[in-house]
Every structure is written in C-alpha cells, then in structure tokens.
Amino acid sequence: MIKVGIVGAGGYAGVNLLALLLRHPEVSVSWLVSEDAHNGKKISALFPHLTNICDLNCQTMADIGKLTKGTDVVFLALPHGIALEYVPAILAAGAKVVDLGADYRFDDEKTFEKWYSVTHQDKTVFKEAVFGLPELFRDKIKKTRLVGNPGCYPTASILGTAPLLANKLIDPASIMIDAKSGVSGAGRGLKLNTLYCERNDGVMAYSVTNHRHMGEIDHILCKVAKEPVGVTFVPHLIPQDRGILATIYAKITNDPPKAGQMTNEGIIKLYKDFYKGEDFVRIYPTPCTKNVRGTNYCDIGVEVNEEKGTVIVTSVIDNLIKGAAGQAVQNINLLFGWPETTGLQQIAIFP
Amino acid sequence: MIKVGIVGAGGYAGVNLLALLLRHPEVSVSWLVSEDAHNGKKISALFPHLTNICDLNCQTMADIGKLTKGTDVVFLALPHGIALEYVPAILAAGAKVVDLGADYRFDDEKTFEKWYSVTHQDKTVFKEAVFGLPELFRDKIKKTRLVGNPGCYPTASILGTAPLLANKLIDPASIMIDAKSGVSGAGRGLKLNTLYCERNDGVMAYSVTNHRHMGEIDHILCKVAKEPVGVTFVPHLIPQDRGILATIYAKITNDPPKAGQMTNEGIIKLYKDFYKGEDFVRIYPTPCTKNVRGTNYCDIGVEVNEEKGTVIVTSVIDNLIKGAAGQAVQNINLLFGWPETTGLQQIAIFP
C-alpha cells in the first residue's frame, strides 16, 4: 500500500480521483487539501455522497510541506500556474507527482507560456515531466517521477487522431475537431454559464479560436505526426454533466493510401491494430458518451466519406475519468508497475 | 382570413405548425389529417397542451380530396415519398402547397432519387417547386404555388455558410459541418434511440457519412456558390428536446481576400451586410440554442482563426420553428403578401 495525498480535493476532478483511489487496492489516501474556505471541513460535508465512506478533513496548501513527508505520490488538481510553485519541493521531498493541471503538459516553455500567459518559473524539473497519455507515451511514463496528466479535450482528441497521423493518411492542416463537453469540465466554481438554467436546452460553442487545449493538442500531435500539425479546435457545452465527444474531421491525403485502407473496413482495422492490446480503447461505430460514463474507456468510431475524401472520427471519454482522474490512476499504475487496469475496472452505468 | 389544412398534425412538426397557425391573424385552420390510428380523435387528446385551445378532430389521408376543396393552403408534414403522390391533385384543386417533407426540395430528380432511394413519380409539378428558404429565394417563393420547405439541418447550415460562399472566401471542398440536434428532429415515433434513458447524458453522432440532408445542403450551396460544393456533414443527437447548432468549418482560400475581410471584425460586418434587412437572422458571438427556442430566428456567430487559416461559423435555430413550422409560416406570408413576420413574433422562452 502506498500513501497518497490529493491537492484540490474539493473540485470535481479531485473528488473523482478520491473516489477511485478509495477503492484502489494498492493505495491508501493519507490526506486531502482543498481551498482555504474548506479548511477543517470533512470532505463528506462538501460531498454528501461520501458519507460513511470517507471522513478525511480538508487541509490547506499551507500544510503541504508537512503533509508531503512520507507520502509516495501527490496528485495536484489545481488551476494552471500554481502547481509549478510547489512541484520542485514535493519531488525533492521524495514523492512522485501527478499534476492534473496544465503546468507540466508541455516540454517547451515557450509554447506553455504562449497559451497560458504565465512565466513558467520552475526551471528545475520542468524538463523531467512526461505527458501522461499511456497509450502513446507508456514507456516514458514508467520511468518518470513527474507526470503531466493530459487535459480532457486533448485526451479524446489525440487518441482519436493519432492513428491517422502516425500512418500519414491525412493532411495535417485540414484537421477540424469539434468537441462537445458536459458542464463538469468547467468545474464546481460559481459561474453564470454553468447554472442549470443557462445550460439546460442550451448548446453553444465557446473559446472558438483560442481554447488552451488547442495548444496542447497541436503540441502532442506534432510529436505523433513528426511534422507540423495545426488543428482547428472548437469546444462546445452540451446539457449533460459529464462526457466529451470529439468529432474529428480531416481530408484524406492525395497520395494514394495503401489499397483499401481508406474504406470503412480498412480504417477500422487500422484503428484496431493501432490500439491492439490497449485495455482502455475500444473501437466500434458511433460511440456515445453514455457508454463510457464513470469509466476509463476511450471509445472510438471511424468512418470514411469516400465521395468527399474525408475521414470522420468520433471519440468519447468521461471527461472526469479518462479525461482526468482515471488517467491519473492509470499513470500511477504505470509508475508503480501494477497492472494498468488496477482500480479502473468500472463498467459504465447504463442507462 | 384564408383557410388552411394540415396533413401530419399528429407529429411534432405538425403540431408546432398548428400552434403557430392558431395564433396567425390571417389564417383559419379548417382541418387536420393525421395517421389512421388517430382518426376521429381530438387533436387535444393527442396533445393535451391544446386543451381548450383547439378541439379539431383528426381525419385521414383518405379524406384529402374532399378536404382540399375550398382550402387555400395545404401544409404537408409527411415522411418522404408520400407527398408527391398527393400534391398534383391538391394543386389542381386550387390550393397552394407547402410541403415540409423532402419531396419538393430538389429541382433535380436524379439528386432526389440518389438520396431518397425512391422514384420521383410526380413529373407534372416537380419543376414548379421552389426551395422555401426566404433569405435566399424570396422572390421565387412569392411567385410559386408549391414550396418545398427546407430541412432543419439545411436551414441552419445553409444560412450559416451562404455568406462565405457567395463572397468566394473559402475553399468549397473544405467545408465540414458538425450539427447538433435536439431529439425532436427524430419525430414522435417510437424508437429505441429516442427514449429518454438512451439520450439523457448521451451525445452521439449518427448517419455519419450518409445523412440525407447532406445532399440537400450540397444541392443548395452549389446554387449559392455557383460552383461545385461538397460538404462533409455529420449530425449528432444531444440531450435536449429542440434546437440545432450547426458548427461550420472551412479553410480560407489562398487568394488573398479583400484587406481586413478575414478578421473577426471584417467577417462579422460581411455577415451583417449579407443579412441586412432580414427579420429572422441575427449576428452576434457564440449563439446558443436557448436564445431561439420557440422562435423563427436563425442566430449566427462567426470567427476567424487567423493562425490556422480557418473560419468557424455557429448557426442556431429551433429545428421545429425556423427548421420546419415557422419557416412554413414565413413562406405563406410571402405567398400571400403579408408582412413576413406575421404570426412569427414570438420571443424565446428564457431560461
């Protein structure tokens, strides 16, 4: 049993992570940190669904130095720009770190600073961080002590697009990703836009040309493609609490692909081959967010519109599990050499 | 006061049309036809929200010849392939026709037959039909007696795309339209896919490469662009009862557009100019389906991603009003020379 702590336990990602870790057979949750206003409150007072399950008290960031001692892994679920103030000290104290925020997702400071408008002050460990998408970077994750856990939109988008780019089947400048997200992605903070009455029956796009996850998607897909990739990414809010569906559109390249590859049968086989042996990727037609609700799966469907010369991928995840907490658990399973599905065998609640 | 009849009053489009016409100051609803199982039932028995408002009985298609006599306009809301059996006789009897189905949306039989897999048997009046999208074809509508009322997805998609194509600003082969629809678009029939439990929290794509509205969109956009247009169109079901959001992606053409045109300011001005004087098109950022709920508006937002060289349009309608019943009323307002907003001045119910 390893000892872990969670910073940001009062948010939606944090509490989902807590729930997964409470049922993880190799993990003991030692402490929780939340915002100052929660100091001393039981986590079950903030989240009554944890009544009789977890009665840890929330502590504050001021306690982090003391708390870190004897902790094996610290999970950070914080707004961007904060984790980087604390991570070097946590690592120095001997704990591993999984950062669910954006601070350690880029191995290029300038790109991070461009999208997040902060100076990345941590010059010491920044380069050690590994982008925690196991399906693409498993070997690196196993060897690191600092994981930058991917964003929710990037997880669905990158897993959906990677097989096409890795096989050079599409024009990398033609990729359009239309992502639909449940409202929980916006967090538990109080905002007009996330009120029930504003979102019910109300689908809309937001951050149409400048969502920060566009930078993350581009950054990682360039590595996959080994050439420049420029994705047009537009997120939308839909009236459900969790779930992301990314619909990915791209033009098939003029260079003729291998015979039969760009048919529905061929492309499905290519996706199944690419994700062969992956526990958390499933390939079948027109996946629905409902099928992955509460699970660590990324379900992918792919079809070719031969007349139009386009390929369309639909990729669904639970934004709080595969898009945050579940992937973080998958990453510590790698860090500690446990089977990758440990603590992640939930079946979607349907309906 | 003109006399009108509605065929298909037992469906969602039909009952919305009925509701609009009951409050239209120039119209008297004389009769209703629904499926045989509804024969003799009061419409308010099928739809209790009409209690004390309309107590007409449903009649059947077998009565259509008799009913048509003395009727000024017949509205047809039927599955495709049926209207074309009846329209020539209705016109011959002296009534005008607004067909809310697909049978009269194409002026090219082969295209219709390709997408709908039926032989278009009506050779007599087919060529008379006018595509009833007033913002683009107002003059022709005024002069016809047979309107093919546009589909819901095409209405949002075409109005969102037309200014770009008419101004030759985008590559017509690059257009990707990602449409999200409330469940009412699938009708009141009993289907597994439209059960509450299957759709709540469950966004998914469907008919990814072959939705019939893709043919309609291509067909009309070619007229607008005056060159071939091939749109990749993917519809999605989202958990709300009504509303469509079409997100339209296209590559800006290499030929340099006029100075400043492809900036956010420039493109917004272009859209406002294109729709100047239109009562039912509004231009503002990131429109939401909630803002048009129950109204005949099409609200459009447009932004340029200059780095990626793409333009993104979001276009929202109420699929049952501007996408069906409201547009049908707008069309008869044109047919009879009444102000175009007659009976269509509803304000969206918010929230």
Next chain:
Amino acid sequence: MIKVGIVGAGGYAGVNLLALLLRHPEVSVSWLVSEDAHNGKKISALFPHLTNICDLNCQTMADIGKLTKGTDVVFLALPHGIALEYVPAILAAGAKVVDLGADYRFDDEKTFEKWYSVTHQDKTVFKEAVFGLPELFRDKIKKTRLVGNPGCYPTASILGTAPLLANKLIDPASIMIDAKSGVSGAGRGLKLNTLYCERNDGVMAYSVTNHRHMGEIDHILCKVAKEPVGVTFVPHLIPQDRGILATIYAKITNDPPKAGQMTNEGIIKLYKDFYKGEDFVRIYPTPCTKNVRGTNYCDIGVEVNEEKGTVIVTSVIDNLIKGAAGQAVQNINLLFGWPETTGLQQIAIFP
C-alpha cells in the same frame, strides 16, 4: 398604450415579464431597472435572446424617482424587504404597482414578519394591497392600485386546493403539498445548488419545514376555507429549468359529502364548476409541466382514492409565467379593464 417600467429586469422573472410586455398590445415598456452592476448595459447584452427585440439600457434603483414620473404601472421583481421601501413613493407619484416579491402578499403584518424576519416598515399603504390571484380575488384586484403578485408555489398550491376547501370536503389539517419546481425558481444568482452539475439527475427536497411560501399558502387558504388551515408544504428541486407540479394530498372528511361528490366523476365536475369561465385554468387528468411551458395556464387533475379516503390533486404551472410574470400581466389586464387574456394567449411549446 400605457407606459410601464420594470424593476428587477435582470432576473428570470423580470426578463419574462419584459418579454410578455413587449408583445402586449396595450403596453409600452418605458424603462428597466436592474442591479447596479448592470447599469448602462443593454438588456440584450444580459440576455442575448432579446437581440434586435429590445435594446433598452438598464438603469438603477437610484433613478427610480425620476423614472416613475409619467409611468402608469411599475412592476417590482425584487428580493423581499426591498419593495416596501419604495412602494409608497411610487404610488404617491401616481403609478400603480404590481409587486412580484413577497412584501405585499399578506394583509397581516405579523404573519409577514414571522415568515420573512423583517419589520414591515411601510405602514401607509400596506393595507391597500390585494393578493393578485385573479381566480379568487378578481373583484378586489380590479379596484386596487397595489397588487401583491402571488408566489409561484402558492399559485399552483392554492388553485389546486381551493375547490376542496371552499366546499368543505377535506380535513384542513390533513393537507400535505409536495411541490416540485424547476431550477429557475431559485433565480439567476450564483449558488452551488443551482449549478448544472449539481442538479442534473439530482432531485431533492429543501426547506422541508420552513419554506416561506408555506406561510403564504396557509394565509390565503384560511381565507378560502373561512377556518384555520395548516398545510404541510415541502418543496423539491427537479432537473428542469421551469415548471412547477404541486401534488396535493388530503383526507376526505368523515361527514358524508354529497352523494357521488367524492368519486372521480364527481370531483372532476366540482373542479370544472368551480373554475367555470376561467380562461387560465384547465381540468384534465395527470397534467404535465410541459403542457403549460411558456403559458399562463394552471392545469389541474384530481382523483379520489376511495379505499384510502384521500383526494389527490396535481396542479401545474410555469413558475415564471402563471407563477410570476404572466400573472402580473393578468393583473394589469384587470387593473385597466382589458380582456383578461390580452397578451397572454401563448400556446405551450411542445415538445
């Protein structure tokens, strides 16, 4: 055309009132007041669904003296305890007042003060106020200049219960009212409890023993019954944006009711007789909030469980229309002698 002003236009009740008044043929909306943070903003900036429909600027309560001059009716949609500071001056300036808040719903100061924990400082006009439920107090409303517009829960509850009490058919101490409300009843303010993610899939009771509307229901039902009435009232939040369903349970009195009265047929007839001639009350089995959405109707169903000796009433309204803005319009129709349905002939949007 009379001139009206709305105080509290930035809230859900206020903006619904505005929408109704903008389409009312006898009314011109002269000015809007909202909270200070909205000062100088267009109302369509706060509510984009009003784009091109109303572009009045929001003013502040500091302007109320100036604004009131020349205004025929001032509508107040404010949290309790504020209206009573302003109403005497508004009346003195010659305007009539419809207060959508709670300050003028009680003709007994002590009862008001008990439930609202404020001292009712307005001693001058308090006694003039008439409870604005036209179906029960029409004659008084016609003669007043100060209407206390009923609360949303009381509207549904009182209209559902009145026929039973007026006819002495039930034990007044046995009444249990279980009310289910859409989230809009809680307003547009930012609260954890009204976030989309907290309410979706999440029905719950609140204010189980002390909701202020219980006081209002008791107060009015005592007048109807002409004897003490003590209702157990429990409100619930359900995942929809608008709509209230009040389910009312009561024990049939032991004294034998008139022959056949407490059968389903008898009780339905009694309700239909009680509300004979009412434009906005409809009686039919198991009404649904969807049937009154966006309308001023109160739809009521009533059944007798003969074995258990209980009567069960279900009463639905749109909390923002019949429960607030629509009823306010109904009241001014009475104040000015217009037909009671003027501006209130909306048909529910279905589905």
Next chain:
Amino acid sequence: MIKVGIVGAGGYAGVNLLALLLRHPEVSVSWLVSEDAHNGKKISALFPHLTNICDLNCQTMADIGKLTKGTDVVFLALPHGIALEYVPAILAAGAKVVDLGADYRFDDEKTFEKWYSVTHQDKTVFKEAVFGLPELFRDKIKKTRLVGNPGCYPTASILGTAPLLANKLIDPASIMIDAKSGVSGAGRGLKLNTLYCERNDGVMAYSVTNHRHMGEIDHILCKVAKEPVGVTFVPHLIPQDRGILATIYAKITNDPPKAGQMTNEGIIKLYKDFYKGEDFVRIYPTPCTKNVRGTNYCDIGVEVNEEKGTVIVTSVIDNLIKGAAGQAVQNINLLFGWPETTGLQQIAIFP
C-alpha cells in the same frame, strides 16, 4: 465461485445486474436469457457499453431447462406473471432463485391477485418466498432458496417509513408517499411516455390511485407496524434516467411520544439507531438522488414540522441498484454467507 444465470438480461434491470455480477468476486455469470428477438445476439450488441467486457450471447426462455442445470442461482427480471410459471422447476433443478419481478413479493395470494389481476398458479413454492429487503428481513432471507426482490418504489418507501411505524410514532392511516422516479423504472420498451421529448422538462404524476407498488408497500408496512396500514402512494416521472426520491408525510400520533423524540434531533437519533450497523442506509439531511447514483445505498433524511404535527421523510435510492439489481446481489450475499457488501462497494459518480 458460484455459477449464475440471468433471465431478462436485455432490460435495464437485467443489464445492471449483469454489470454488478461481472465484477462480483464470488460469481461467474454462465448464461443470459433475453426476449426471443435477441436470440443469438451478443449482449454487447444490445448494450455497447459492455464491449470487450462481456460477450455472452443471449439465449431464450425455451432453453431455460437446459441452462438451469449446474447453475447455482437464477435471477429473473421479467414482467409480472411469467416467473411463477418457471420458478418451481428451477428450484426443483437445485438452483436458488432471486425474482426481481413481483410474483413472489406477497405471502398472500389474494393480495397479489388483487393488484396484479392474474391467478397465482404456483401453489407449490409460493409460501417459501421471502421478501428480499435485508434491512428488515435479513434472517429469513439467509434461510430461503427463493427471494422475492422488492420493487423500486417499495424499497425507498418502506425503508423510509419503517422506523416510524415500528416505534408507533405516527397515524398509520395518515401516510402519504409522494415518489419521484427517473424514467428507467419504466423499462427499455418503446412507449410514448418514455420518449426523450415527452419527458424532458415534463414532470407528471401517473397511476395516481392504483399503482401496484401501493399494494406492496401496504402489505409489507402492515408487517412492520403489526397493525393495518393504508398508504396513499402517488408516483411521478421526473426528467432523469435513474433515481427515486420518496417523500413520506405522516401525522404524529396524539399520544405523546417519548420526551424529545419528535424533534429533529430526536427523530434523527431514532433513525440512526434503527439502522445501526446497516451498510447501505445512511441518515443525513435532504438526500439527493445524485448521491446514490450507481450505488446500493438508501439515503434518508427526516424532519419534524412541529407546528403542523407532521413528520417528513425523504428517502433516495438508485432504482436500478438498491431498487433492483444491487438489492438482488445483496440478497445472494446473504444466501451464500458472504459479507453483505461484496460486489457492492461502488461510490456514487458525482457529479
């Protein structure tokens, strides 16, 4: 590992049972039966969320004799009136039975026949059946081979009411239960009433005076109270897929209860004492369905309205888990002597 089979796997209750059993450490699912139309289909074709998790084929009721051999427990999730044709043979073949339908919930044939309008033809084993509500009938369940798994509404209603009746604190004729259910309770069959568009934004009561679960609640509560109990029970459909909230109203008896018992503090203590040691009952204020989603918990809140002399209980469950599949698992845990929480330690997915 015991071998189990599920009849009715193609329904919502059945598939939830399957999901729980697939993760139960002591159970192996050997076979599935669904309706004839599903014969030979993979269960994952009916429910794509089971892709790569369970690929058993559906068989039909015609195979039941053969399938039962070597099976330790057969679960039946069928419409009422069918199980009783098969259960005697299944028991005779040596398997235990948990019937999720209504056929074995009554130990009085006449009561069953009154509510279900069928003749109970199974005269052989009917009397053996035990009502499978472990919190009240644990000892009997441990000794039986035939469990009648409780209905969803009765589970929430009985657990919420039992402490009051067992302690003689309320008038048993005064109990009114207002239950709100998600739509999944109506099953996966195609009905107009369960379409997304009919239920979204549409709360309504149904079966106001004659829901069959009223008979079940009365029947069991009489045993608890050891005197006649007559509950007025009214179910409602609310727009969510799963979850039941039963709000229970009763008059406090005139006989003075023990000092302080009918205060909030006293009554909460009484409930906590009554359910002391129960793993699946939690007591806290105003529970929400969201807090039990996907879990076997029944969360209960209780408050006293001292002024009105009433007690109000709110009781929430997941209708498909504690109200069906989870309780069935809890019952086999008792049948086989495993810890009662085995396979039932899910934490609610929040939000």
